[in-house]
Amino acid sequence: MSNGPVKGFDAFKRMLWEENPVIGQILGICSALAVTNLVKNTMVMCLGLIFTLAMSCLTVSLMRNVIPRRVRMIIQVLIIAAYVIFIKIVLDAFLPEISNELGPYVGLIITNCIVMGRTEGYAMANKPYDAVLDGVGAGIGYSLVLLPIAIIREPLGLGTFFGMQVIPSDWTKWNMMVIAPSGFFALATYIWIVRALKSGGEKR
Amino acid sequence: MGEVEKGETGMSDKIKTLLFTIVVTAVFTFLVSGINAALKERIELNRLVARQKVILSLFGLMPADKIIAESDVPALFVAETEPVKFTATADFICYRRKNATDELFVFAFSGQGFWDNIVGFLAVDAKNMQVKGIEFTSHGETPGLGGRISEPEFKARFKDKPFANKRQDGLRLKLVAEGAATRLDEVDGITGATGTSSAIEKIVNKALAQFITQKQGGISN
Numbered sequence: 001m002s003n004g005p006v007k008g009f010d011a012f013k014r015m016l017w018e019e020n021p022v023i024g025q026i027l028g029i030c031s032a033l034a035v036t037n038l039v040k041n042t043m044v045m046c047l048g049l050i051f052t053l054a055m056s057c058l059t060v061s062l063m064r065n066v067i068p069r070r071v072r073m074i075i076q077v078l079i080i081a082a083y084v085i086f087i088k089i090v091l092d093a094f095l096p097e098i099s100n101e102l103g104p105y106v107g108l109i110i111t112n113c114i115v116m117g118r119t120e121g122y123a124m125a126n127k128p129y130d131a132v133l134d135g136v137g138a139g140i141g142y143s144l145v146l147l148p149i150a151i152i153r154e155p156l157g158l159g160t161f162f163g164m165q166v167i168p169s170d171w172t173k174w175n176m177m178v179i180a181p182s183g184f185f186a187l188a189t190y191i192w193i194v195r196a197l198k199s200g201g202e203k204r
Numbered sequence: 205m206g207e208v209e210k211g212e213t214g215m216s217d218k219i220k221t222l223l224f225t226i227v228v229t230a231v232f233t234f235l236v237s238g239i240n241a242a243l244k245e246r247i248e249l250n251r252l253v254a255r256q257k258v259i260l261s262l263f264g265l266m267p268a269d270k271i272i273a274e275s276d277v278p279a280l281f282v283a284e285t286e287p288v289k290f291t292a293t294a295d296f297i298c299y300r301r302k303n304a305t306d307e308l309f310v311f312a313f314s315g316q317g318f319w320d321n322i323v324g325f326l327a328v329d330a331k332n333m334q335v336k337g338i339e340f341t342s343h344g345e346t347p348g349l350g351g352r353i354s355e356p357e358f359k360a361r362f363k364d365k366p367f368a369n370k371r372q373d374g375l376r377l378k379l380v381a382e383g384a385a386t387r388l389d390e391v392d393g394i395t396g397a398t399g400t401s402s403a404i405e406k407i408v409n410k411a412l413a414q415f416i417t418q419k420q421g422g423i424s425n
Contacts, residue, residue, distance in 0.1 A: 063228075068221040075228055082232040086239055093243040096250040179349075 007130050011122070015137030022145040022187075023194050027113040031105050032146050033183030039162050042150035044098050045105060048087045050139030052109050056080045057123040057135030064124050076119045077110070084109045114138055149186045153177045256281040258339045259299055262310045262327035285310075292421035296414065307331040311415055315407035318399035320344025322353075326411055330419060333368035335377070338408070350400030361391050367412045376412050379405040 157177030393401030
């Protein structure tokens with residue numbers, strides 16, 4: 001990953017496709033496997049991550065010139081944790097059921113490598129404007145992987161989409177799609193397809 | 205990260221770094237606790253409503269075809285149910301319908317699951333000594349395996365199970381291999397979640413025994 005002169009919308013755009021954190025760097029897959037059996041939960045998780053990334057990148061970037069080098073990682077984790085706890089409290093207060101279903105995964109955004117990666121790898125060395133675009137880009141890039149997987153898993157596994165019945169109830173549900181292993185298969189297949197498209201058959 | 209770190213060897217730099225860390229930590233802690241304090245009441249209310257909903261649903265007062273607004277739940281709860289006080293101990297949490305003519309009781313249980321504590325409520329008909337329903341309010345079982353205990357299909361397995369008498373093995377209800385329940389006092393467990401199944405067996409038997417003891421001691425209200 002270069003911290004080179006990628007600025008502005010290029011910083012945003014490359015995260016969606018070229019340097020997508022999930023496809024390119026296989027980061028953040030713990031949550032990608034865990035929450036993608038329901039579209040609604042995936043949506044909340046993605047919004048949470050986009051918010052965390054945008055705010056953490058902004059804050060780290062604003063503070064980049066005053067953070068002592070030695071303690072920069074601790075400070076980054078502290079900033080990320082503050083925003084994630086903020087999300088958790090807001091979810092508990094306003095969307096308690098979703099918060100309950102997401103269980104520990106909201107809290108685990110703190111350790112999501114994408115956030116640490118963007119703050120340390122980009123926000124620490126770039127202006128706030130670019131850092132926010134980069135962060136939001138990474139969050140949307142993550143969502144672009146998770147949402148399609150959820151859109152496949154939920155209807156096949158539970159016969160529903162966003163909690164609404166979309167597949168006739170005589171359809172035999174694929175219980176497999178609800179549990180974590182199917183997340184592995186779906187994610188792997190997705191990455192395989194995307195990488196094949198990306199490079200037109202990657203050359204060794 | 206490989207680079208030579210300049211200018212951070214002096215004592216004053218060390219102190220600066222330390223002070224910086226302390227100040228930043230204090231600021232963020234303050235912000236987070238502020239938000240927590242501001243929303244605490246709402247979060248508490250949500251928890252209370254979630255609990256009341258579970259108890260109401262065990263009394264059959266939350267039919268699926270009737271949507272009850274979250275904000276109406278506390279009032280409905282107060283109007284329809286009342287706590288039961290037993291003579292034996294005061295800290296056994298139990299409810300019944302107000303002016304009830306039946307002997308339907310809903311009481312809390314908790315115990316160690318496979319991973320985390322399993323907490324919930326049991327509904328029993330004390331006249332016919334049958335389990336009427338079970339709900340779990342919190343558990344940390346493996347999603348897809350032990351986590352299936354919160355599925356309606358699993359909870360329905362307890363319906364109408366008699367618990368008046370102990371079996372030969374000392375249990376009132378036994379969780380057996382999935383699909384193997386043949387007797388009334390047997391409940392299908394969950395394949396792939398033997399740990400959870402036996403934890404549920406233990407918790408439910410303990411809770412039922414506790415209820416019987418309390419009930420025999422008499423009700424004081």
